[in-house]
Amino acid sequence: MKKFYVLILLMSVMSFAPLTAQPDLGAGVKGGINLATQVTTGSGENVAVQQLLGFNAGAYVNLFINDFIGFQPELLISTRGSNWDDPYYDVSDLLTYVDIPLLVKFQPIRYANIHAGPQVGLMLNARQKEDETGDITDIRDWYNFLDLGIAFGAEANLPYRINITIRYVLGLISATNDVQYIEPWRNNFLQISIGARLLGDK
Numbered sequence: 001m002k003k004f005y006v007l008i009l010l011m012s013v014m015s016f017a018p019l020t021a022q023p024d025l026g027a028g029v030k031g032g033i034n035l036a037t038q039v040t041t042g043s044g045e046n047v048a049v050q051q052l053l054g055f056n057a058g059a060y061v062n063l064f065i066n067d068f069i070g071f072q073p074e075l076l077i078s079t080r081g082s083n084w085d086d087p088y089y090d091v092s093d094l095l096t097y098v099d100i101p102l103l104v105k106f107q108p109i110r111y112a113n114i115h116a117g118p119q120v121g122l123m124l125n126a127r128q129k130e131d132e133t134g135d136i137t138d139i140r141d142w143y144n145f146l147d148l149g150i151a152f153g154a155e156a157n158l159p160y161r162i163n164i165t166i167r168y169v170l171g172l173i174s175a176t177n178d179v180q181y182i183e184p185w186r187n188n189f190l191q192i193s194i195g196a197r198l199l200g201d202k
Contacts, residue, residue, distance in 0.1 A: 012155075016112045024199025026066040028163065031057035036080035037173070039184040047084065052092060054079030056191055062105065062191040064202055070105040072115065079147070080189045083131070095143065095175070095187070102152045103163030107202060111157050119169055121147030121187075142180040147187055148172045157202060163195035 034054040058076030065071075081093040100120045107113035126140045153167030169191060174184030 023151065024070075024200060024202065025064045026064070026197060026202050027060065028195050028197045028199070030074075030076075030163065030165065030195030031055070032165075033191045034078060034080055034083065034191050036187065036189035038082040039139045039171075039188055040183050040185045047089075050083040050085050052079075052081050052083055052094070054081070054094075054189075056099075056193055058099075059120075060195070061143070062200070062202060063103065064105075064107075068107055070107065072101075072103045072105050072111075074099070074101045074103070075105075077102070078191075080187045081126075085131075086163065090131045092131060093127075093139065094127045094129060095123065096125040097123055097147060101169075103151065105155075105202075108155075112154065112201070114152075114154050115167075116150070116152035119149045119151045121149065123147065124180050127161070139180070142177065143175055145176050146173075147175050153191070157197075161197040163197060165191070165193045165195065167191045167193075 003005040032077060035051050036054055037051045038049055052085030056076050058074060058077040059114050060072055060156050062072035076099040077096065078099045079096050081095040083092045086143065101117060103115040103117035105113045105115040109172055122167055123140065123143060123145050126143045128137045128139045149169045149171045151167055151169045155165040157163055169189050173186065176185045176186045
């Protein structure tokens with residue numbers, strides 16, 4: 001009977017071994033493009049707002065607690081905004097943020113993962129460009145310093161330590177204030193980036 005209990009104990013330890021393994025630490029750099037726009041739930045939803053092409057660049061660190069689950073914070077410089085295209089208001093709002101995504105990653109197979117989590121954005125700059133004249137106006141007073149969103153996407157971990165990520169960030173709060181924009185406008189954007197793994201395999 002004692003041998004039976006010892007056998008059960010050994011099997012239990014072996015079954016939990018993957019969960020108690022040493023955490024897998026990784027890090028890398030990344031950069032790519034953003035396709036951004038702004039949306040509202042007010043009457044301004046009838047305004048013609050078109051996408052803007054921008055960029056993202058920065059670094060990430062990840063920590064996998066087992067073979068499948070990891071946590072990945074990132075630090076990115078990222079642009080967004082929109083093109084306001086109507087007969088009376090033909091301008092582009094060009095916004096730059098420091099973004100801090102805090103992501104949980106699920107990697108069911110070696111070469112791919114899905115991820116999601118909150119993202120905090122801290123405004124660096126906000127400019128408005130007249131599309132006809134090219135004139136630039138500082139509009140930081142029209143926007144809130146803090147931007148919050150939820151990020152979710154998928155990533156391919158390719159050979160030669162290359163990652164390709166497709167992610168969407170959905171704005172949760174208004175990016176604008178009532179200095180200029182009476183209605184709340186939220187930042188949404190699609191993000192496509194290529195990364196280089198400097199440490200770790202994920």
